[in-house]
Amino acid sequence: MxxxxxxxxxxxxxxxxxxxxxxxxxxxxxxxxxxxxxxxxxxxxAPEHVKEAAKKAIDEDWSHYPPVAGYPELRKAISDKFKRQNGLNYSPEQILVSTGAKQSLANVILSLVNPGDEVIILAPYWVSYLELVKLAGGKAKFVTAGIDTDFKSSAAELDEAINEDTKLIIFSSPSNPTGTYYTKSELEGFAKVIAKYPNVFAISDEIYEHINFSGKHESLAQFPEVYEQVITVNGVSKAYAMTGYRIGYIGAPLWITKACDKMQGQITSGANTIAQRASIEAVNTSExxxxxxxxxxxxxxxxxxxxxxxxxxxxxxxxxxxxxxxxxxxxxxxxxxxxxxxxxxxxxxxxxxxxxxxxxxxxxxxxxxxxxxxxxxxxxxxxxxxxxxxxxxxxxxxxx
Ligand SMILES: Cc1ncc(COP(=O)(O)O)c(C=O)c1O
Structure with missing residues (x-):
């Protein structure tokens, strides 16, 4: 059949x-x-206090449809987290909570990519990036790095791959599958390149930010010249061992967040209420x-x-x-x-x-x-x- x-x-x-x-x-x-x-x-x-928050949410009857973009308290907690941990200014309105970072990525890709658009994926890459790009009808193009450069692509290689069909760049740092993370100066190099092309956007997938052994996590959106072009993806799955709670989120320019809200509103609506209440606790968890x-x-x-x-x-x-x-x-x-x-x-x-x-x-x-x-x-x-x-x-x- x-x-x-x-x-x-x-x-x-x-x-x-x-x-x-x-x-x-x-x-x-x-x-x-x-x-x-x-x-x-x-x-x-998951941490005990997060589990307690989930149980309390059930007892307090958080059982009705939540807002599509997420509870205001959670969006506020995420906005504060971005400020506190990443030095990023995303107002709560610029945050959209989804059913896992996977849905966050799907929302963004489906909202930005038209059939035929090129999407540059830094390789080795996380499997779902390519499939989501295919789903959107986009054409994936890879900028590939091997073990000899610690799986790091250079700003020059990125620059070379961009052309008039390029719509989006996707990468994760720290990376799945390589564990590689980009330093501030390496990201600054990317930012300088991306800023030259105002019609090109970049997804910075930072879901592994808290599993970083060598220094402070750095975000691409911290560079003012690309802030309007970057979508920061993150979530509670890896940081708080909450993969089954299915809560991810983005911080993005308002018009992108609104588009994702519209997309999500037609597919799943707001993420699970109990998981959202528990995630407020998680995001506020002590370092x-x-x-x-x-x-x-x-x-x-x-x-x-x-x-x-x-x-x-x-x-x-x-x-x-x-x-x-x-x-x-x-x-x-x-x-x-x-x-x-x-x-x-x-x-x-x-x-x-x-x-x-x-x-x-x-x-x-x-x-x-x-x-x-x-x-x-x-x-x-x-x-x-x-x-x-x-x-x-x-x-x-x-x-x-
Ligand atoms: C790089 C990367 N991004 C996003 C995700 C998705 O995370 P979530 O479980 O929140 O959907 C994963 C999960 O494996 C991942 O490795």
Missing amino acids: DQYLSERIKKLSESQTIAMARRSRELQAEGIDVISLSLGEPDLN EWLSEMCSIFEKRRELVTDLFSNIEGFKTNMPGGAFYLFPEVSALFGHSFNGQEVNNSNDLCMFFMNECHVAMVPGEAFGAPGYVRMSYATSESNLKEAAKRIKIGVEKLLHH
Whole structure:
């Protein structure tokens, strides 16, 4: 019956991170102990006071339709957060709360991109950027960086990619899948380029801002010359281990926020009321919680980088943020074991899944074929065991 489906849905790819997670659940259902390094969420739970706020919201009957853009108290809390933590001036009217940062991104992309518009995506990129651009009928163009530059693209490369069809630029810092984050002076370089093209807009996805090991998080919108062109995307999912609450938000020029409000008003309306009330607490959470969480991930980053840099065929860097390691693994291609040929990262991840019972995500999903993404949002013992198994698997692949 697929012939009846729209061209739109036929062109859309299934999220490969979700596909990999499903595969590992299938193996687990067969009783196989699979270590998953494939999921993009903290393994911590939401802070207690946030959970209390959610329970209180139920008891206080926050059960009616909320305003499309979010409760005024939440928009105010987010506006204050932008000021306090990022030095950004977004009035509450410039904030729109959505069902996860994913919906925030969808709102912006669908509100700005016309069919045929070019959208520059800094690669390696988070999977959904490309699919959302496709959904809007836009043409994606990639500016790609590899491990040798710590996955950083330069302002000059960005400048070169922009032409008269360019409408939007999308990137995340810290990045999923690489963990790379851009410094203030690097972002200033981008800002200088973007300011030359007033008809070009930029989405700065800062959802991993609080998982940054090397310094202060910097926002693109801080540079006055691009403030009117930048949409800052953020949310509570990664910072407060609240992925299931589904609350994301944007700060943007008012006309963009209004367009997104209109879009969201026809698709989902306002985000879940209980999650919004809990998010007021989350956004106002003391920085102590954030720094504790960050130091947990930092410790694991050291561990995982150390473990995997000592495995043959894995070329690693030291990621500055988020909770991913994105090693270059092409030295493992062109080998086979037990009838399983490994010619690309997809094959390699399947080999690791079948032979080592470790789930990772192939770099292809992020526009980076010679790489794999490992999430270290899991326990230290899992990370050690995963590295042990992968080492044995690699040994089989290369030397048997
Ligand atoms: C870079 C990036 N942006 C946005 C999101 C979406 O976040 P949310 O769970 O709030 O929809 C994710 C989640 O994996 C992400 O990695």
